[in-house]
Amino acid sequence: MALLPKSSVKTLFSATKTLTAIRPYNKAASDDPSQLARADLGKLYHIPVDAAKNLNFNKILPSKYAKQLNTLDECAILCRPQFLEVLHCFQAVRPTFPGIRVVLWGRFGTGKTLTLAQAVHYAYTQNWVILNVRDVMDWTRVVKDVQMSTYRTGRIDLPEHSVNFLNHFKQQNQHLWKTILTDLKTTKDYVWTKTEKTPIDKPLTDIVDMGLASPFLANDCVGALCRELRLHASSGALKLLVAMDAGNSLYGRTVIRKADRTFATTDELSLVQQFRKFFRDDWTNGLVLTIADKREISDAHIDPFIPIETQLYTEAEAKALHDYYKDKQWLVTDEARSEAGLKQLYYLAAFNPHHFERLCAFN
Amino acid sequence: MISTLRAGSSLLPVAGLGRRLNSTLASRMKRAAAASGSYESEEDQRHRLEEQVDEYGEQFRELFINPKRKLAAQLQLERMTGRTEREKYSRADIHDRLAVRRPRSEEMPVDQDWPSVWPAAATYKSSVVPLPIRMGTRKKPEKRAPFKKVGNLELLKIPNFLHLTPEHIKRHCEAMKKFTTPFPPELIQNPSLAESEFPVTVRYSDYLHQGTSLRDPRARVNTIEVKLDSFPDFDEHAKDKFRHLVGSRFNEETNTLTIVTDRCYTRKQNREYADFLLTALYYEALKVESWEELKARNDNLKVEFAGSKVEKRIAELAKKAEDVSPSAVKEFAETWYEYRNQPETPELTRSYEDSVRKLLGISRLVETEKPKPASSE
Numbered sequence: 001m002a003l004l005p006k007s008s009v010k011t012l013f014s015a016t017k018t019l020t021a022i023r024p025y026n027k028a029a030s031d032d033p034s035q036l037a038r039a040d041l042g043k044l045y046h047i048p049v050d051a052a053k054n055l056n057f058n059k060i061l062p063s064k065y066a067k068q069l070n071t072l073d074e075c076a077i078l079c080r081p082q083f084l085e086v087l088h089c090f091q092a093v094r095p096t097f098p099g100i101r102v103v104l105w106g107r108f109g110t111g112k113t114l115t116l117a118q119a120v121h122y123a124y125t126q127n128w129v130i131l132n133v134r135d136v137m138d139w140t141r142v143v144k145d146v147q148m149s150t151y152r153t154g155r156i157d158l159p160e161h162s163v164n165f166l167n168h169f170k171q172q173n174q175h176l177w178k179t180i181l182t183d184l185k186t187t188k189d190y191v192w193t194k195t196e197k198t199p200i201d202k203p204l205t206d207i208v209d210m211g212l213a214s215p216f217l218a219n220d221c222v223g224a225l226c227r228e229l230r231l232h233a234s235s236g237a238l239k240l241l242v243a244m245d246a247g248n249s250l251y252g253r254t255v256i257r258k259a260d261r262t263f264a265t266t267d268e269l270s271l272v273q274q275f276r277k278f279f280r281d282d283w284t285n286g287l288v289l290t291i292a293d294k295r296e297i298s299d300a301h302i303d304p305f306i307p308i309e310t311q312l313y314t315e316a317e318a319k320a321l322h323d324y325y326k327d328k329q330w331l332v333t334d335e336a337r338s339e340a341g342l343k344q345l346y347y348l349a350a351f352n353p354h355h356f357e358r359l360c361a362f363n
Numbered sequence: 364m365i366s367t368l369r370a371g372s373s374l375l376p377v378a379g380l381g382r383r384l385n386s387t388l389a390s391r392m393k394r395a396a397a398a399s400g401s402y403e404s405e406e407d408q409r410h411r412l413e414e415q416v417d418e419y420g421e422q423f424r425e426l427f428i429n430p431k432r433k434l435a436a437q438l439q440l441e442r443m444t445g446r447t448e449r450e451k452y453s454r455a456d457i458h459d460r461l462a463v464r465r466p467r468s469e470e471m472p473v474d475q476d477w478p479s480v481w482p483a484a485a486t487y488k489s490s491v492v493p494l495p496i497r498m499g500t501r502k503k504p505e506k507r508a509p510f511k512k513v514g515n516l517e518l519l520k521i522p523n524f525l526h527l528t529p530e531h532i533k534r535h536c537e538a539m540k541k542f543t544t545p546f547p548p549e550l551i552q553n554p555s556l557a558e559s560e561f562p563v564t565v566r567y568s569d570y571l572h573q574g575t576s577l578r579d580p581r582a583r584v585n586t587i588e589v590k591l592d593s594f595p596d597f598d599e600h601a602k603d604k605f606r607h608l609v610g611s612r613f614n615e616e617t618n619t620l621t622i623v624t625d626r627c628y629t630r631k632q633n634r635e636y637a638d639f640l641l642t643a644l645y646y647e648a649l650k651v652e653s654w655e656e657l658k659a660r661n662d663n664l665k666v667e668f669a670g671s672k673v674e675k676r677i678a679e680l681a682k683k684a685e686d687v688s689p690s691a692v693k694e695f696a697e698t699w700y701e702y703r704n705q706p707e708t709p710e711l712t713r714s715y716e717d718s719v720r721k722l723l724g725i726s727r728l729v730e731t732e733k734p735k736p737a738s739s740e
Contacts, residue, residue: 085728089725096683096684304680305719306725307716
């Protein structure tokens, strides 16, 4: 893309502005998510690829979209009502108000995970601290190594998942690593074992590094990190976004077996308990964004929360994406590129965003 | 053969049996036997027998080459093509057959009084029932119809309801009418009186069978339905206790208790058991036991807002944030109660969202149109 020098690119663009250029697809007014407004509904905005890399989008986004990101080498997302609602909730966060709980719900393929990723990017641009759990169902259903907790008897630690989470946290908050997270200090002594401890007034990054260095301490470090972030958010030193995909799995079932071969409940997992604390009212200045995943049947009592619905495409939204795919040569056949083809795609996909994208990928 | 040639010989059929009766020889003999004066004079006869001789002294004998009858093959052809009439012969057992009467059903007029013919339950009699019934299996019913009713044992084995035709029923009802009283006109005018005067509805079913047995085990099932409101002296405690005792047999929407009993052998026993259950439930619900004071929040049938964690949270929220109005809290409480106590539906979730937004002061940015009514996933 960087073949022409920047100056000539500018003149090129100004030249096209004077002509009534027909845009290949509907672009939003700006790529900065904080500038998005109602006028930008149904339009695509771009997330810079390096931001996508930093935020580990490959792991968070739905696999099909991640592949598209890699193929097209750009991340263009449609601005839809649910994202604007989430942005509005972001703006309502303040130090005097307890953590706002937002739950994204909706049918399969309507954009819950994608909206979560957009929210994570917005928090990144606004220098919020991001605590992003890729999939809570991983913790409850994918059994890696299991350890009994030394902090609380009866609790189960998940060292490998904790290490993965800490790595993910470190990756996503690299832009704040040297600034906020180093400036903010621990509020108490943390005695991990007889030999290891993190004393008071040490940067928060020490907790993360301790967890990464010794996996058997990782789960306790996660808990300490969560506690510290809550305290500092309440004091106004940082704004916290807790984004959990499949957050309702915190109240669901697990496949982890205990020593007596019965299944553990989610109450017995320390990771789950640590993240459930974010649903309490004892901290402020943060937003907890979760997704109610239909894969899990659960009875989560996290009232009062704001349920935001993700819906199927409108004709305008589907058309905007269709134009984008046309422009990117993603659509292969002539029939798919035609108006009649678009109408067929509407109904074949039943206006479902996931199926629409899949159909466009194969036609 | 000569003995048959008597006074009635002219009435006898000519063909078949009498083929040789018309032969030339036979006619000659008839003429000879007629004895009404010979057709030939004595002189002629003497001449024929004595004088008409050949050189050997033999009499002249007439030669009959063509018999004076049609050959069997020709006759058959004529019969087959219909050029001659077929003779009609009566059967050998004609007298025995005439001695037996036709079945009664053939003489029945169409507008007869059936209840008089079949007044009570009886086995099927094919000669009495004038219906053209067939019954029986065939390998290929389209080629050969099922067996006819005469001598059909299957028709006898099955139960028939010829004693219960509409006309029968009408007459039974007419006969019973003098023992009945008129239907209360108040119940017709005011249908809701039926609920207040007769609160208990009993249901049971009878089953008909096409088979050798009329029994069905399902006939013993007894269902009783009562509305909770029909218990006049039930207070809140009694209603709650009643619902706890009864469990899933209570329908919240219609406020009805349904008890299905089938553990006893007879319907009467099941009915009495259901009556016993109803009585026991009534008295137990009115009682207040000492252990009932141990009832906790967990034992409530519905999750109440008052005393819940949410209420505490909102109270603290109201303390922290100033812009939480009591009306918003009240509306939230009502919506939360609905959302929490009913199965979760999209509509309930949306109304919950509205009340939370009002409570927290975060309004909706975009008014989205109603979602498309597509099939559920």
